Amino acid sequence: MPWTKLVADGRNFSDDFSQQNKENRILTYGEAITEAIDQAMKLDSSVIVLGEGVDTAGYLYNTTSGLSEKYGAERVIETPIAEAAITGMTLGMAISGLRPVLMHMRNDFLLVSMDQIVNHIAHWQQLFSCNEGVPLVIRAIVARGWGSGAQHSQSFQALFAGLDGIDVVMPATPYDVKGMFLGAVASARPTLFLEHRWLYNSKGVVPSEPYTISTGMAAIRSEGSQCTVVSMSHANCDVGKALEELATEGLSADWIDLRSIHPWDVETVAKSVVKTGKLLVVENGPVRCGVGAEIAAFISERYWQYLKAPVFRIGWPGSTVPAGPKLEEKYYPSFDEVKREIRKLVEFK
Amino acid sequence: MEQEKAYELYRNLIKIRMAEEQIVAEYSKQEIRTPVHLCIGQEAIAVGVSSCLDKEDFVVSNHRCHGHSLAKGLELQPFFLELYGKQGGVTNGWGGSMHLCDMEHGVIGTSAIVAGGIPIGAGVALAQKIKKEKGITVIYFGDGAVDEGVFWETVNFAGLKKLPILFVFENNKYASQTPDNMRHSYRDIRPIVEGFGLSVAEVDGTDTIAVAENSQALVEKIRSGQGPGFLICDTYRWLGHVGIVDDSHTGYRSPEEVEYWRKKCPVKRMQQYLQQQDSQHSDHKMREIEDECKEKVLMAIQQAKEAPYALD
Numbered sequence: 179m180p181w182t183k184l185v186a187d188g189r190n191f192s193d194d195f196s197q198q199n200k201e202n203r204i205l206t207y208g209e210a211i212t213e214a215i216d217q218a219m220k221l222d223s224s225v226i227v228l229g230e231g232v233d234t235a236g237y238l239y240n241t242t243s244g245l246s247e248k249y250g251a252e253r254v255i256e257t258p259i260a261e262a263a264i265t266g267m268t269l270g271m272a273i274s275g276l277r278p279v280l281m282h283m284r285n286d287f288l289l290v291s292m293d294q295i296v297n298h299i300a301h302w303q304q305l306f307s308c309n310e311g312v313p314l315v316i317r318a319i320v321a322r323g324w325g326s327g328a329q330h331s332q333s334f335q336a337l338f339a340g341l342d343g344i345d346v347v348m349p350a351t352p353y354d355v356k357g358m359f360l361g362a363v364a365s366a367r368p369t370l371f372l373e374h375r376w377l378y379n380s381k382g383v384v385p386s387e388p389y390t391i392s393t394g395m396a397a398i399r400s401e402g403s404q405c406t407v408v409s410m411s412h413a414n415c416d417v418g419k420a421l422e423e424l425a426t427e428g429l430s431a432d433w434i435d436l437r438s439i440h441p442w443d444v445e446t447v448a449k450s451v452v453k454t455g456k457l458l459v460v461e462n463g464p465v466r467c468g469v470g471a472e473i474a475a476f477i478s479e480r481y482w483q484y485l486k487a488p489v490f491r492i493g494w495p496g497s498t499v500p501a502g503p504k505l506e507e508k509y510y511p512s513f514d515e516v517k518r519e520i521r522k523l524v525e526f527k
Numbered sequence: 528m529e530q531e532k533a534y535e536l537y538r539n540l541i542k543i544r545m546a547e548e549q550i551v552a553e554y555s556k557q558e559i560r561t562p563v564h565l566c567i568g569q570e571a572i573a574v575g576v577s578s579c580l581d582k583e584d585f586v587v588s589n590h591r592c593h594g595h596s597l598a599k600g601l602e603l604q605p606f607f608l609e610l611y612g613k614q615g616g617v618t619n620g621w622g623g624s625m626h627l628c629d630m631e632h633g634v635i636g637t638s639a640i641v642a643g644g645i646p647i648g649a650g651v652a653l654a655q656k657i658k659k660e661k662g663i664t665v666i667y668f669g670d671g672a673v674d675e676g677v678f679w680e681t682v683n684f685a686g687l688k689k690l691p692i693l694f695v696f697e698n699n700k701y702a703s704q705t706p707d708n709m710r711h712s713y714r715d716i717r718p719i720v721e722g723f724g725l726s727v728a729e730v731d732g733t734d735t736i737a738v739a740e741n742s743q744a745l746v747e748k749i750r751s752g753q754g755p756g757f758l759i760c761d762t763y764r765w766l767g768h769v770g771i772v773d774d775s776h777t778g779y780r781s782p783e784e785v786e787y788w789r790k791k792c793p794v795k796r797m798q799q800y801l802q803q804q805d806s807q808h809s810d811h812k813m814r815e816i817e818d819e820c821k822e823k824v825l826m827a828i829q830q831a832k833e834a835p836y837a838l839d
Contacts, residue, residue, distance in 0.1 A: 203683040226657065252657055253657070258684060260677075260681075262676065262677040262680060262683065263645075263649065263677050263683075263684055264646070264647025264684075265646070266643070266644075266645070266677065266681070267645045267649050267650030267681075268644050268650060269589075269646075269647050270646065270648060270649060270650015270652070270654065271653055271654045271657075273635060273636065273650075273651070274585075274650070274651045274652075274654030275654060275658065276657065276658075291639055293643060293677075294643070294647075294677075297643060298638060298643055298647065300638065301724065303623050303774050304637050305618050305622045305628075306618060306622075306628045306630075306635075307619075308630075309620070336768040391591065433628075
């Protein structure tokens, strides 16, 4: 098994890594996921990619271009637009000794295959105890802007986070997108791998050799004392910028990039809340019934005695994303709003 | 058909029939606490199809999965342990009647969502093709499943990629209580499926020998790489969609219709066949098979009753 050693060697925090890293190679998020897919296929001939657009012009934002020439059309399977069937087939392959990676251009398209994800993939291992588990990955990209609107910009981490049988991850950096993808392919559990289109041009250090990051581990992006800010995916960008500006006013916070939505890193978040006593969750999606709702409930149940303020949440105001430019601008929380909420939380008495 | 093989088919028919008749006998005691979708009247299909399969061939089944699993080799003991929710059941009590499996004999899994298992079976077959394995995958489904979009999506993909699949369409005429003429704008599925490039055979689904022979012809084509086969089986369930009683009194089907199909009993037809083929010994041999099977079923039930419940 090519994955056993890789996982055992796994490094888990980009900060540690970049300090030790002499290579210092900079890639974009898009380049990092492209490299990760290529390396997974090279490492293990049982890795199969499939989906609509994986082997035709466009190549899922160029993340799969050249793969069929390299690995053959049998391992790079262009499919009909039949989300339910190809999701079921992905499960069928995963329980037959392969490691399939199903790819969707958008989160929204996942819903067409909801029966296969929720009724089948999420229960399969519990019901049928497969010796090799159910090693499959479903990639789906969150889009935003340019009027993508109601059915092309949704972000469904919370919808799937309640399912025991599926891991849900949302990498935000080039380092993470590569390591978490290879970690997801290596994992014996099904993984829903949610990327964000607006992160594709962001840059960061990415080592050239393969490495894995396991699910369930958050990354502490910066440390402080006055509050804890938990964010995910693209929402991290606003948080980072807000905290940078707030630092000039002398404000400091723990900034935790959740990275893994299910399972989520209770230990890291709780430890920080015990220290700061204040928690804000910045959701990359609707606030209502979001990931922040689960985190807020959990922390309030188990760590209420450490809390000096109610748990704050920011996110999208509703579940229908508007298309018009002014509506869109108003819909997504602005960086100013994030800044304002952090300040409000810190000043809360 | 070789006599020895014909007796094996009879043994499988009896195994399924007796197992399900005992479920009917035991069910009111409320110790089997799982909804049962019995296949009494439909056994010939699973038995005939399984007679063409090897160990490396996989089966994906549906909510009416007892016959498919038992015919492929599932033993009676883990089967009944599962129905009773006991330790040692095929899924250790997690799945119940609608989620049988038996990896040792290739029963890779079962979906209780109508048509849900069909694309999964196609994925298993796609893996067999990619890995250049000899085996094929059998997908069982009823006439309710062909109402589903995912059935057609899968038939299309299977035809496109020439996957090693035998689709077994058990047309028992009703989706729960809704007759097929209230659900289908077409009368005949055959030309539609042929249009997707599948090899189709139609068979009387109460005639085990005919099912076996027609499956064999399709399986040979599939194994030789000619793409998927589609076996249309005309059949009928004697009892209700779920549970242990004939529900014709509720009005969606007539008692006369049920009676017509009871006369086409797969077990009786097989008995007649064996009597013709082996007039001297058949009665004795069949009785031996029946006695042996009855004992196994009763023992499996007794053991299941005594076994500890699955708790985690």
